[in-house]
Amino acid sequence: MKKRRSFVLEFSSLLFNIFDMTLKDNKLNFKLMWGVFMVVIYLGMAFLFVFTNLFANISLTFRIIFGVIFFIYGVFRAWTIWKSI
Numbered sequence: 001m002k003k004r005r006s007f008v009l010e011f012s013s014l015l016f017n018i019f020d021m022t023l024k025d026n027k028l029n030f031k032l033m034w035g036v037f038m039v040v041i042y043l044g045m046a047f048l049f050v051f052t053n054l055f056a057n058i059s060l061t062f063r064i065i066f067g068v069i070f071f072i073y074g075v076f077r078a079w080t081i082w083k084s085i
Contacts, residue, residue: 035081042074 048054049067058066 032081032085035077039074039078039081042070042077046071046074 046067049063049070055063
């Protein structure tokens with residue numbers, strides 16, 4: 001029973017910390033959400049360059065090069081966001 005109470009107390013304190021946001025936390029959350037949004041954009045562009053014909057007027061070699069660059073940069077941005085959390 002003590003384990004359950006301990007878990008409930010830890011969970012409730014975690015929820016309290018999540019909902020107790022200051023202006024600084026709001027700025028941090030905005031930066032985090034913007035970073036995640038940009039990671040999705042970079043990975044999406046990588047997918048569009050490599051796997052679709054949306055950019056058919058660009059040669060396949062350049063599309064693959066740009067797709068790989070977008071993918072690597074998207075993974076790098078995701079890693080830096082993960083490390084900052």
